[in-house]
Amino acid sequence: MHAVAFIMKKSGSNACLLLVGFFVFAAGVRSQLTTDYYKTTCPNLPKIVRKVVQSAIMNETRMAASLLRLHFHDCFVNGCDASILLDGSDGEKYAFPNVNSVRGFEVVDAIKSAVESACNETVSCADILAIAARDSVVLSGGPSWRVSLGRRDGLVANQTGANNNLPSPTDALDTIISKFAAVGLNVTDVVTLSGGHTIGQARCTTFSTRLYNFSGTDAADTTLNSNLASQLEALCPENGDGNVTTSLDQNSTDLFDNHYFKNLLSNKGILFSDQELYSSDAAASTTMSLVESYSNSSYLFFQNFVNSMIKMGNISPLTGSNGEIRTNCRVINS
Ligand code: HEM
Structure with missing residues (x-):
């Protein structure tokens, strides 16, 4: 199904304004990976993955966001090597930024099993x-690109x-910029990839420090729009259930668009780290102008998002005889 038709069916939102069939091809990005890596060994790979991702999103729209985030959290730790998928209490799944938070592991299992049936151990x-991250963006109404493969x-x-390496929602902008720089991503990538928050959910616990200071009830964060602050306080009472969620983009929850950036201009970023891109002192000389540009141009945001996703996907891949092709994504081969 076409991405825009798909998202209109799912969300009923005003998706007709989207750029239809927005394809951007990977140009000028150096990599050890290639877009036709499985051309002869698994020619139907793109179709197989797309089908499982599509059915998962039909079942739960949020899954698109969860799959996008899984790729990000994988790539920032030991490079894009699926280390996040490994089970075990000492694994990445149980690290503070991931536990009770990252999701989509069962969908990855379903994709892997469909892929193994067609192209064994490949x-x-x-x-x-x-x-799956690319397909999730496309099926949410965002841009498409050819994914570099061979990891x-x-x-x-x-x-x-x-x-240590994953950015925290309470990090100041300079810390986030440093964490991205540590994996070879620049300030443009910080702003652009933060636009991934145009879809998906955040738990109260990830932003409640913006609502209450812990000695009283005063709003702790003056860069949060006061109406939004009231709504979030009602949703997330002090000492309430920190696992209740709200949309990272309150304007168009499931649609991949540039509303995330428009929200920042009206102090409606949900996470402290989101709003930092526009409202912090450091933003004036680093990220603010790009937030403004993206708020005015979904075209520019989409184009840059493709470039930054390709860059992120290139973080320290294992190639050649390094690593292995796991048969079960949750455990290393015996
Ligand atoms: C810039 C630093 C970033 C910080 C501090 C950050 C932090 C967070 C937090 C705290 C959540 C909510 C998690 C929860 O409630 O359990 C979240 C959700 C999400 N993040 Fe980020 N994130 C960042 C960058 C990114 C990037 C680069 C991407 C992808 C390109 C991304 C994609 C997402 C998505 C799609 C969700 C929603 C997931 C879902 O609904 O399951 N984030 N992020």
Whole structure:
């Protein structure tokens, strides 16, 4: 089904304003990976992945966001090597930014099993995450691109790395910029990829420090729109259930568009780290002008999002004889 038709059916939103068939091809990005890596060994791979992702999103719209985030959280720790998928209490799944938060593992299992049926022991779990992330963006109404492939799967998880390297919603902008720089991503990538928050949900616990200071009831964060603050306080009472969720983009929850950036201009970023891109002192000389540009041009946002996703997908891939092709994404081969 066409992406726009799909999202209109799912959300009933005003998706007709979207750029239809917005294809941007990977140009000028250097990589050890190639877009035709499985052309002869698994020619139907794109169709197989798309079908499972589509049915997962039909079942639960939010799954698109969850799959996009899985790829991001994989790539920032030991590179894009599917280390996040490894089970075990010492794994990345149980790191603070991931536990009770990242989701989509069962969908990845379903994709892997469909792929294994067609092309036994050929396609890595890391590549599946990259394709599923792209498909999730497309099926939510966002841009498409040709995914670079040929990653192999890591043999170890890195829980400490997940705790230290992944950005936190309470991080100041300079910290976030440093965490992106540590994996080779620049300030443009920070702003652009933060636009992934145009879809998906956040738990109260990830932004409640903006609503209450812990010595009283005064709003702790003056860069949060006061009407939105009241709504969020009603949803997330002090000492309430921190797992209740709200949309990261309150304007168009399930649609991949540039409303995330428009929201920042009216102090409606949900996470402290979101609003930092526009409202912090550091933003004036770094990120603010790009937020403004994206709020005016979904075309520019889409184009840059494609470039930044390809860059992120290229973080330290395992190739050649490094790593392995896991048969079960949750465990290394025996
Ligand atoms: C810039 C630093 C970032 C920070 C601090 C951050 C933080 C967060 C937090 C706290 C949540 C909510 C998690 C929860 O409630 O359990 C979240 C959700 C999400 N993030 Fe980020 N994130 C960042 C960058 C990114 C990037 C680069 C992407 C992808 C390109 C991304 C995609 C998402 C998506 C799609 C969701 C919703 C997931 C769902 O609904 O399951 N984020 N992020």
